Amino acid sequence: MLQLIGKRLIQLVPTLFFVSVLIFSLQHLLPGDPALVMAGEERDPVVIQQIREQYGLDRPLPMQYLTWMGNVLSGDLGQSMRIRVPVLDLILEKLPVTLHLAIMAMAIALLIGVPAGVLSAVKKDSPADYVINVVGLAGISTPNFWLGIMLILLFAVNLGWLPAGGYVSPFTDLRASIAATIMPAFVLGTAIAGVIMRHTRSAMLQALASDYVRTARAKGLSERVVVWKHAMRNALTPVITLGALEFGTLLSGAVLTEQIFSIPGFGKLIVDAVFNRDYAVVQGVVLVTASIYILLNLLADIGYILANPRLRS
Template sequence: MTFLGRRLLQLVPTLFFVSVLIFSLQQLLPGDPALVMAGEERDPAVIAEIRQQYHLDQPLPVQYVYWVKGVLSGDLGESLRIKVPVRTLVVQKLPVTLQLAGMAILIAFFIGIPAGVISAVKKGTGWDTAANLVALWGISTPNFWLGMLLIFLFSIELNWLPASGYVPLLEDWRASLASTILPAFVLGNAIAAVLMRHTRSAMLEVLESDYIRTARAKGLSEPAVVLRHALRNALTPVITLGALELGTLLSGAVLTEQIFSVPGFGKLIVDAVFNRDYAVVQGVVLVTASTYMVLNLIADLAYMLVNPRLRDGR
């Protein structure tokens, strides 16, 4: 528990620094929140009342304290544009992108890791060349082009899957999977290519280790050497990459969500920035940063599973 305890303690100062950074950067955005909330009339009395209500007439440290108190109580503020609590918007949009990102990561793992293992074990053969060509194609293919190509093929020509839209998972899980499989594949395709390259590199390094040669000298079968010994030790950098890529998908799937008309978290962030919706920007960025930290903590827990030495704090 020493290893996990250290990671949990590190979250506290990190969260504090992130909250200060988010609040500080918010002040750099152009425009005056009070003028935005006052509307077109901009009555001086109304503006003064808004400043007092939202503590905008207070010094920045005082405003930060009020904001943190609200965050700790679950109040992320209210959207200036549509007058809806930010917490409500997050609850509505985040599960959509979480489902999309989760499916994309699963697709990436199922493609990237086996391809990387095969490429490393079959180094210098046709299998290695084919895996590297697939990885190069995945990295080089633009998401918007692949998305439109998949829509044309599976939605228009074959009529197997819907071209756009989203169905909540709890409403109809079959329709939900059908509406998200194409955008999830588009996102997972590029990540699979990156995972393949990292898995191949890590496997090649591990396969040259002394303990692998010892395992082979003891007469262990090649599948046992590759899967039980080599792959387990090569997974550590892959786990790190997977956690970071999942966090990136939460805020970086904007283009794919636009192509497939998926009302996700990325679109919410972009709309908030363009509309100068300050409370939404703060709340969404804070949730995104916190999710990154949670994913890194999960990655640390996964390290403990694949590397038992970390359980003793070593």
């Protein structure tokens, strides 16, 4: 197992290198000049030239990349061109907010999706199976922004049970934090729950039709042991992959939900940086997001081995 993890870590080095080149290259293909944005409405040529020299925008792209990559390796992601704040400080401020929201959303998705998928497979072609599939399809098809607005109208405006938006750290007030994040987490989690349910159902149907399950039943084991110990353990592999990828998507793709519920998270930081042509912030944020995706894939590989001992050989 340690040998496998070591090989995966070695493979991360060229992957991260190509990702960094891609991020830097595509960022400079975006239309617009950050120096013109920073210069303001007057756009004095002298000021524009000073800005380009200050941030190295007047140098060739290969030199800009080497300088940026050298700083990244030393832990310096640069400084925001717009608000003059270190990019690392911005990421450390915004990432925990979205991470908290993503963990709650994934917990909701797993608590709903996995048991529903198992029940749907066990009760195949029964009324329960049809109801679960309809509800799962509805969860996938419902737009996040619409569901978020409906929840705000119901629980915040009409009933007054929950706040309409904002964010409270769990380390400040746990109860207020849960109240502020439960609705956006539910909005994000329901769509993922539908996807996880369908994948779990498909994997469970294949597992329940396999020879080792028939053998377990022939030995007289209870149906609960057959389903949860034998079939479920082997059906977890695609669910682990999906969970890792969806968690990465939550970290980078919760923009609309954060906007609706006024949550100052990672998604809003990315959007603002793109609109303001803030190269340093965009590069730093996308690099961190890509690194998280790669790390989640590594964790998924480890999860395969823990869930299915046969893969250890």
